[in-house]
Amino acid sequence: MLLAEVAATSDAVAATRSRLAKRAAIADLLRRTATGTAPGHDRADDLEIVVAYLAGSLRQRRTGLGYAALRDLPPPADEPGLTVREVDAAFAAMAAFEGPGSAQARSTATGELFGSATEREQALLRGLVSGELRQGALDSVMVDAVAEAAEVPADAVRRAVMMRGATGPVASAVLLADDPIAALASFTLEVGRPVRPMLAQSAPDIAAAFEKLAPDGDAGLCVDVKLDGIRIQVHRDGDDVLVVTRSLDDITARVPEIVEVVRALPTRRLVLDGEALAVDEDGVPRPFQETAARSATRESGRGRGAPAEAELAEQLRLTPFFFDVLHADGRDLVDDPLRDRLAVLDEVAAPHTVRRLVTADADAAAEFFAGALREGQEGVVVKTLDAPYAAGRRGAGWVKVKPRQTLDLVVLAVERGSGRREGWLSNIHLGARNPQGGFTMLGKTFKGMTDETLAWQTRRFRELEVEDDGWVVTVRPEQVVEIAFDGLQRSTRYPGGLALRFARVLRYRDDKSAAEADTIDTVRLLAGF
DNA sequence: TTCCGACAGTGGGGTCGCAAT
DNA sequence: ATTGCGACCCCACTATCGGAA
Numbered sequence: 409m410l411l412a413e414v415a416a417t418s419d420a421v422a423a424t425r426s427r428l429a430k431r432a433a434i435a436d437l438l439r440r441t442a443t444g445t446a447p448g449h450d451r452a453d454d455l456e457i458v459v460a461y462l463a464g465s466l467r468q469r470r471t472g473l474g475y476a477a478l479r480d481l482p483p484p485a486d487e488p489g490l491t492v493r494e495v496d497a498a499f500a501a502m503a504a505f506e507g508p509g510s511a512q513a514r515s516t517a518t519g520e521l522f523g524s525a526t527e528r529e530q531a532l533l534r535g536l537v538s539g540e541l542r543q544g545a546l547d548s549v550m551v552d553a554v555a556e557a558a559e560v561p562a563d564a565v566r567r568a569v570m571m572r573g574a575t576g577p578v579a580s581a582v583l584l585a586d587d588p589i590a591a592l593a594s595f596t597l598e599v600g601r602p603v604r605p606m607l608a609q610s611a612p613d614i615a616a617a618f619e620k621l622a623p624d625g626d627a628g629l630c631v632d633v634k635l636d637g638i639r640i641q642v643h644r645d646g647d648d649v650l651v652v653t654r655s656l657d658d659i660t661a662r663v664p665e666i667v668e669v670v671r672a673l674p675t676r677r678l679v680l681d682g683e684a685l686a687v688d689e690d691g692v693p694r695p696f697q698e699t700a701a702r703s704a705t706r707e708s709g710r711g712r713g714a715p716a717e718a719e720l721a722e723q724l725r726l727t728p729f730f731f732d733v734l735h736a737d738g739r740d741l742v743d744d745p746l747r748d749r750l751a752v753l754d755e756v757a758a759p760h761t762v763r764r765l766v767t768a769d770a771d772a773a774a775e776f777f778a779g780a781l782r783e784g785q786e787g788v789v790v791k792t793l794d795a796p797y798a799a800g801r802r803g804a805g806w807v808k809v810k811p812r813q814t815l816d817l818v819v820l821a822v823e824r825g826s827g828r829r830e831g832w833l834s835n836i837h838l839g840a841r842n843p844q845g846g847f848t849m850l851g852k853t854f855k856g857m858t859d860e861t862l863a864w865q866t867r868r869f870r871e872l873e874v875e876d877d878g879w880v881v882t883v884r885p886e887q888v889v890e891i892a893f894d895g896l897q898r899s900t901r902y903p904g905g906l907a908l909r910f911a912r913v914l915r916y917r918d919d920k921s922a923a924e925a926d927t928i929d930t931v932r933l934l935a936g937f
Numbered sequence: 938t939t940c941c942g943a944c945a946g947t948g949g950g951g952t953c954g955c956a957a958t
Numbered sequence: 959a960t961t962g963c964g965a966c967c968c969c970a971c972t973a974t975c976g977g978a979a
Contacts, residue, residue, distance in 0.1 A: 427944085427975055472955095474964050511956055511963095540946090544974095548944055610970080638967060657966070697951060700967055704953045827946065828973085835948070854948050855971050894969085897950070907950060912970055940979075945972105952967075958960080 409441050409454045411495055411525065412488035414461050415532040421462070422543040427552075430545045434462050434553035442557070442583040450493070455583055456576035457492040461532070463550040463575060464541040467496055468503045469657075472514055473537045482523040484530050495521065495533070542827055547575055554579045558588045568595035570604045570799040573656050597740050599677050600643050602656040604799040606681070606732075608789055608806035614774040617790040617807040622768070629790050630746060631765045631773045632731050634808055636786035637685025637699045640728060644670050644678040653703075661707050665725045675756040677737050681797075682730035682762070692784050694724075697897055702726055731762040731789075734797055746805075747793040766793070777809060786810055812892050813934065815840070815908075815926045816917060818847055819887045821880050822869045825854075825862070832862040833869050833881060838891060838911065840904070840928040847885050848904040848928045855912035856892070865916070886922050890914040896935035904928055906935050 417437040421430045441458050444451055460467045498521045505513045522530055535541035545553075551569055555562035560582060568578045572595045585591035597603060611617040621629055639654040640663075649667045651660045660667060666684055686694040686702055702724040733753040734742050741749045753761060765776045777788045787810035795805035817838040825834030835854040839847030857865070872883035892914050899907035 425974075470965060472964070476963060506955085508956070542946075544945065546945065636968085653967075655966075696968065700952055702952095704951090704965095704967070706954075825947080827948095829947070852949065853970090855969095858972065892970090899950075901950075909950070910969055911949070938979100940977105942975105942977090944974085946974105947971090949969075950967105953965090955963090957962085 409444060409446070409458060409492045410488060411490040411492055411529050411532070413437065413440070414458055414492060415526075415528045418462060418532050418535075418541065418543050419528065421545050425544065427545075427549060430543075430549055431553045431556055434545065434550065435557040437462065438553060438557040438579065438583060448584070452580040452584060453496075454492060455580040457496045459550060459554070459576045459579045461492065461536060462545070462553075463547045464536065464543065464545070465539070466499050466536050467576070468499050471499050471503045471537070472505065472510070473499075473502060473518060475538050477515070477518055478534050478537060481530065481534075482519050484522075484527040485524050486526070488526045488529060490521075490524055490529060540827075550575055550579075554582065558582045560588045560592060564589070564592045568592045571595040571597055571601075573602045573604055597679065597735055597742055599645050599679055599735055600648065600650060602641055602643070602650070602652045603679075603734065603742075604656070605639060605641060605654055606797055606799045606806060608808045611790075611807045611809055612812070614777050614788075614790070614809055615770055617809050618770045618773065620807050621790055621792050625770075626768060628766055628768045628793055629773070630750065630793055631767065631776050632789045632791065633763045633780045633783075633785050634787040634789045634810070635683040635685055635729055635762065636693060636696045637683045637726070637729075638703050640666065640682055640684045642666065642670050642678070642680045642682070642728070642730075644673070644676070644680075646676055647671060659703060662703060662705060663726055666728045669728055669760060673756060673760075675737055677735065678756060679733065679735040680730045680753075680757055681732035681734065682728050682760075684726040684728045686724050687727050695897065698724060699726065728760055729762045730757040730760055731764075732797065733757065742797045742799075745794045745796060746791055749797070750793075781811060810894060813895070814890055814892050814914060815931065815934075816888050816920060816924070817850065817891050818885045818922045818925045819869070819883060819889055820847055820849055820885055821882045822865070823852075823880050829854075829862065831866075833866045834862065836865070836889065836913075837880075838889070838908070839885065840931050841922070841925050842904075842928045847922075849902050850904060850906065850931065851902065851908040851911050853891065853908075853911040853913060855910075857913055861913070861916075868916075888917040888920040888922060888925050890917055896931065898937070904931070906931065906937070 417433055420433045441454050502514050502517050551565050552562050555565045569575050572578050581591045582588045641652050643650040649670050651663050651666055652658055685699040733749055736752050736756050767773055780788055789806055789808045791806045819836045820839045821837040822833040823835040825832045835852050837852050839849045842848045869883050873881050875882040891911050893908040894910040896906050897909050
């Protein structure tokens with residue numbers, strides 16, 4: 409399969425807004441790849457690569473290439489000639505470079521690859537490397553396209569992808585099989601192979617979450633405490649333990665304390681879903697930044713600065729809290745309703761479980777939510793007891809509720825938008841009043857803006873413009889905006905030493921002047937540091 | 938015919954490790 | 959030692975398509 413054919417398909421996908429047309433264009437290329445002239449095992453390879461590229465990603469998880477690697481590229485080739493397998497091999501080689509000189513070698517290889525690509529092929533490769541293909545189709549459209557090409561139900565493909573944890577292998581299996589349905593059915597839960605985690609939607613409050621999950625109000629719901637850590641999926645087969653993150657990244661070597669906890673459980677074969685975080689002696693959660701630092705640190709206590717690192721790791725242990733179980737000693741539980749899975753969870757994972765309340769009473773749930781916040785937890789997740797573990801899809805089975813704080817801040821500058829926001833001023837810089845009569849920047853946001861808001865603020869900030877460096881437009885600090893956010897965190901980037909977490913625009917306030925905006929002292933008080 | 942679920946896009950702050958400077 | 963970059967952790971929100979109601 410030629411890269412040029414993939415590029416042409418990607419262009420066709422980008423050219424239409426219809427998802428059905430996108431799906432059809434991708435399915436067409438998948439069929440051609442599956443019936444190509446390449447020998448059998450190469451066809452499987454071709455398919456996996458084509459699936460990755462048309463879903464907007466490379467097959468390599470990490471290549472060492474990013475946005476900066478695309479700055480100085482050679483002129484494009486006149487004629488196409490690259491095959492997808494050659495391209496995949498080139499990226500695999502780049503991913504393998506390490507040590508001194510690796511950056512140079514990577515740069516040289518990048519030049520060679522891009523120099524062999526035509527203009528359209530270069531555009532595709534740039535999109536894949538930067539992760540911004542912007543063709544209006546990613547993995548979900550790909551799953552539907554695989555189903556169309558193989559003439560099987562999309563739900564069956566989606567389920568196989570969830571079990572396999574990846575789309576490429578499922579696509580190549582189903583498209584090359586004599587019996588596609590049987591091929592899909594062969595992807596089942598396997599202890600030791602990560603599955604796509606089930607995700608949650610969000611609701612503004614408990615009442616809304618209950619309305620979403622139990623509109624009739626009579627069904628009992630599960631209300632879990634939501635912990636502010638990192639998602640973990642744990643597989644155990646005897647003494648073999650695997651810990652992966654939400655994106656199925658293997659972090660086992662970084663979290664020996666979690667491995668220990670799991671090995672000490674009585675059940676020998678397990679797949680558990682949960683959250684890991686740092687807590688103090690009283691069980692009070694540490695700030696998310698500490699959990700993040702601990703979980704991002706590779707194998708602790710070796711090499712440079714070993715003692716300090718080992719100490720840090722000893723103090724900052726991550727504690728796992730499990731809220732779901734997908735397999736226990738030969739029994740697959742994925743299709744069982746949550747109420748049954750919870751019964752098993754309490755048997756196999758106690759006492760390392762998330763605190764929960766089962767109730768049909770929204771007021772009781774609201775009190776439980778308030779209690780969780782008093783404990784210093786992030787919020788709650790409300791779940792229907794009847795639903796199976798529907799991984800990979802955001803479905804309405806789980807709904808998270810978190811508290812929301814607000815501040816009235818002043819816009820200090822605004823950045824140009826990109827993609828569908830090209831031509832608009834988009835990302836705003838936010839400041840709080842400071843005692844010196846100026847403003848202290850606390851972060852930026854582009855969230856919460858409708859197209860109408862974008863049009864309005866583009867006009868408004870042009871009126872207030874004092875400088876435009878081509879990317880950032882600095883404005884007179886006069887426009888007040890009401891900002892919602894999840895909390896404050898320590899920052900080395902911003903002058904006040906703190907920054908907003910998940911800031912978004914609620915509304916512009918024309919009833920307030922900048923002199924009435926919130927002060928940095930107020931913000932500090934909120935932060936508590 | 939209208940409604941709403943699912944998806945893609947548009948970026949946010951922080952953390953680490955690594956190579957180059 | 960410092961800096962820049964890549965890769966991941968946590969994400970919220972809006973517009974849009976197309977199937978459900």
